[in-house]
């Protein structure tokens with residue numbers, strides 16, 4: 379089997395510990411590539427997993443004042459290896475790469491048994507451009523389904539705005555008409571940076587009567 383990222387042939391080494399720990403053998407990454415991605419450390423904000431502190435961070439306190447109790451989990455840090463991955467996956471449009479983190483995602487998403495999954499959508503223009511929603515790809519590759527509840531209108535690229543500008547603009551997301559909002563939702567995105575997008579969508583779903591909305595991203 380070849381590593382999905384670098385193409386090198388993977389040797390299957392059966393060690394005593396791999397047998398003992400029943401390690402997932404269907405990893406799509408060779409150990410060299412696997413080691414380049416950094417897991418989020420033990421010490422992090424209990425609400426959003428921002429690293430370097432162990433109490434509620436300033437951002438989460440701000441969200442709290444705005445009526446949002448941040449409840450976010452993520453697996454990896456957004457380091458250079460991850461930036462390279464997303465540039466190949468999203469911008470070069472290499473859809474095969476959706477499988478790279480499938481086993482990691484599957485192990486995490488399994489923990490949300492009572493939750494229905496909802497993916498942050500792309501605008502129709504962006505979807506047409508990229509050909510696929512990268513978050514849907516990740517969730518599907520991990521073996522999970524999701525509800526089609528949300529839509530997104532086209533907007534100016536949000537990376538050119540700061541936090542207050544982002545929060546000041548009208549939310550480009552909307553709940554599709556005629557859908558039923560489940561009580562428990564896990565809202566999933568690929569990358570959490572300021573949390574502006576995902577936490578505003580969380581609030582929108584809560585205002586639409588979802589009782590418990592948690593958020594999740596592969597990277598933070």
Ligand SMILES: [Zn+2]
Nearest residue numbers: 381384408411
């Ligand atoms: Zn590799």
Ligand SMILES: [Zn+2]
Nearest residue numbers: 423426435438
């Ligand atoms: Zn936080």
